[in-house]
Amino acid sequence: MKKVVLSLMVFLVLFVTPFNLNRSEFDNNVKGAISGYEFSLARWQVNLLRGFINSRETLSLSKEEGVEVVWSYFNGEHENKRLVELVISRQVEEALSEIGLAVFPRVHFTITPMPGYLVISPIEEIRRKKEIHVIPALTRDKREEIEGWVDALGVSSIVTNIAGTSTFPIVVAEGTSLRNTIRIVAHEWAHHHLFFRPLGFRYGLHFLGWKNDAVAAINEAAATIVEMEIEEIVYNRYYSDFEKDIQLAGIGATFDYRDQMQLVREKVDQLLLMGEIEEAERYMEEQRQYINSYGYDIRKLNQAYFAFHGSYPSISVNPLTRRVYELREESDSLRRFLYEIGKVWNAQDLLEIEIP
Secondary structure: OHHHHHHHHHHHHHHOOOOOOOOOHHHHHHHHHOOOOEOOHHHHHHHHHHHHHHOOOOOOOOHHHHHHHHHHHHOOOOOOHHHHHHHHHHHHHHHHHHOOOOOOOOOOEEEEOOOEEEEEEEOOOOOOOEEEEEOOOOOHHHHHHHHHHHHOOOEEEEEEEOOEEOOOOEEEEOOOOHHHHHHHHHHHHHHHHHOOOHHHHHHHHHHOOOOOHHHHHHHHHHHHHHHHHHHHHHHHHHOHHHOOOOOOOOOEOOEOHHHHHHHHHHHHHHHHHOOOHHHHHHHHHHHHHHHHOOOOOOOOOOHHHHHHHOOOOOOOOOHHHHHHHHHHHHOOOHHHHHHHHHOOOOHHHHHHOOOO
C-alpha cells in the first residue's frame, strides 16, 4: 500500500509541476526577466513528500479536544500545526464519508509558507499564457518591479498569492483563516479525487502543457462546490458556536464584490474584442480604485488578474461554470454530482450530461 501511495505522490508532483520540452524565445525572455526570483517547485514538493513519508504522528485527541486545539491555534494561543492538520483532516474525512463519498485518496495537508505565483496573459485577450512560481514573501515594490520587466515583453502580468495547492500532501498557506483552511483542504482534495476520473486526468494534462481552459474552468467550479458544501458541514458542526460572523464596515448589502467583478470582466472582454486595449486597461484601473473604496485591497487589476481568477467561480462569467452549478442543482447529492461531472473530458461532454 505504501508503494501505491508513494507512486501517487510522485505523479502528483508531476501533475502540479508544469514543464515545456520546447521552450520558446518568449519563455527564455521571461526566464531571463525573473532570474534570481524563480522558485523550485519540484524541490519544494520533494521536501513535502519526504516530511509526509517520515511523519509518524497519530491523532489521539477526542473530538472535543481536537476542536479546542484547532480553535486555539487559529486564535494564536498555541503553535502545534501538526495537531491542527490531523484534526481538520479527520473532520473533513468524516464529512465526506457522511454524504456517501469514498474518501480516496485520504485527506492529508500541511500548513506552510507558500511561494508567489507569476501569471502572464496576452494583452489582447484574457488567457493564461504562462505561469511560474516565484520565491515567497516578495515585497510590493519587488512584485511591481518583476511585473514591469515581464510587461516590457508585450504582455500583461501579475505576481499574486496562492492560498493552496493540490500537491500530496495538500498545502495551505500559513496565515490562512480557519474557514478558508477548511475550504482549501476540501477544494484541493476534490482535485485529488477527480484526478482518477476523465475530468481530473484531463486537468492534469492541462498542467503538463496540453492546455484546455474549458476543462480548467469546469474542474475549478466542481472543486469549489465541494469546498462550499464540506466547509459548511465542518464549520457549522464544530466551530460555529465559537464565533459570530463579522461584517466588514462598508461591505455588504450596498456592494456585491462578485457581481461587480463579473460586470467588470464582461466589459473588459467586450473592449478587448473590439481591440480597445488601452481603454480596457484604463477601465480596469478605474474599477480597481472603485472596488477598493469599499474596503478591498486589490493591488492590480489587469488581463493577467482575470486570467488567473477567471477560472474560479467567484468572478467567472464562463457559461460552463454556470452549467456546472446547474448540474449540482439537478443532482440529488454531492456524490451523484461528482460521479456525473467526473465523466467529462471536454466542454461538449458537460453540455450533454442529463440527470435521469
